[in-house]
Amino acid sequence: MLDVKILRDDLDRVKERMTTRGVEIDWAEFVSLDRERRDALANLERLKEKKNRLSGEIGKLKKSGDDATAPMREVGEVSEAIRNGEGPLAEIEARFERFMLSLPNLPNVDVAIGKSAEDNRDIRRWGEPPTFDFPAKNHWEIGEELNILDFVRGAKLAGARFTLYKGAGARLERALINFMLDLHTGERGYQEMLPPALGNRAALIGTGQLPKFEDDLFRIESSEYFLIPTAEVPLTNVHREEMLEREDLPINYVAYTPCFRREAGSYGQDVRGLIRQHQFNKVELVKLSEPETSYDELETMVQDAEEVLKRLKLPYRVVELCTGDMGFASAKTYDLEVWLPGQEAYREISSCSNCEDFQARRAQIRYRKEKKGRPIFVHTLNGSGLAVGRTLVAVLENYQQKDGSVVIPEVLRPYMGGLERIG
RNA sequence: GGAGAGAUGGCCGAGUGGUCUAAGGCGCACGCCUGCUAAGCGUGUGUACCCCACAAGGGUACCGAGGGUUCAAAUCCCUCUCUCUCCGCCA
Secondary structure (H helix, E strand, O other): OOOHHHHHHOHHHHHHHHHOOOOOOOHHHHHHHHHHHHHHHHHHHHHHHHHHHHHHHHHHHHHOOOOOHHHHHHHHHHHHHHHHHHHHHHHHHHHHHHHHHHOOOOOOOOOOOOOOHHHOEEEEEEOOOOOOOOOOOOHHHHHHHOOOEEHHHHHHHOOOOOOEEOHHHHHHHHHHHHHHHHHHHHOOOOEEEOOOOEEEHHHHHHHOOOOOOHHHOOEEOOOOEEEOOOOHHHHHHOOOOEEEEHHHOOEEEEEEEEEEOOOOOOOOOOOOOOOOOOEEEEEEEEEEEOHHHHHHHHHHHHHHHHHHHHHOOOOEEEEEOOHHHOOOOOOEEEEEEEEEOOOOEEEEEEEEEEOOOHHHHHHOEEEEOOOOOOEEEOEEEEEEEEEHHHHHHHHHHHOEOOOOOEEOOHHHHHHHOOOOEEO
């Protein structure tokens, strides 16, 4: 959520920057709503002030045994005027809040302006895409031939976009999770968390999935819970409605969780294989930081995610998303894209964003810079470190051998009981 | 699932209809005093929003959430959420 004050003070600049996201926003609606709201509020508060004053007088009169019928009759009229005003005000406030919650974050000023992924900026590349003296296979071919991924039975158990991992495949997924967690906790200063995989409405509003993107989420029908689409939701909400101490910051959390996404509107995209699933595993990094250092923290977080790929010796590139390609809550985002020989393309495997105070304002996560100072919103950051299923895809495709087997990256072997090769 | 208890300001904790404009304490901030590993004394101390120049000043709301009774609610009534204790069931 944006600060209402910047909308009032500098609407033209906000309009201009918001336009770079490619979203249509009814600004006239905002201006009139804001005006209506303030008028109605001021009017009602005047009435309440009068009512409180009269009530006090009645109390004094009654105490001294005097007649209070006149002020009581007057307060009755004021009360009715208040009742008549409350309904309309509540309606205006609800509309105002809906509007504010539906506004995406403002892109940071130094983010490149663009319309789509084509306008993203290449920041750096690491590693060389491998060359094969045989036709490179897709991971779903490799997985099925090695009998470690079963898409047919995954569909039988749940449906399309669900996969059953088997044997060494299941273990490889688990090895990747443990490897990533150990790296981030052991060497990169993150505290490991194991949060609920379901979240309530307030949590999903806090990080920005609700109210606008309910269609992307799985909802539990019998109660007001949603399956989390990412551990960003629970991790960022850990300190929702809390006042933090300056010395606590930055806070660095890492968590492995399953993630659940409806993938509505992505029919026909990545229909085969593990790339786009309704349920997938992810190791997520979240930071809460002071505003002054959040962009340094973003750079660090990207490097933390990159380190996973470096140790796995998987070639990748870092891209900076342009204004038109960024997510709802983000002010600046870097994507890590890993090389997939089966597709001969770089595919997203991590997305690291600085949301500045956008989520903190929704979730009321604040701290005091000085003991006596006013509370200020922290900056929140999140990044995949990494998407586990896609990492497994990258391992299978980059480490595939001519004989159909797959070599296990060295750093994973301790997690695989010393296994060096699948198949 | 059943029974009971509870939810008050950064923290602890009083408060069962009208100076609650929330006692008291801790913590914190500022000042004073004092020189001996510290204490004492005084003053102040929330959040959000609205009016206003985002100043001074003023107002409204907030005692888990929502609704109700009343001229008046932390206080009475209803619903919900969460926490704790006990019982049952269960990984």
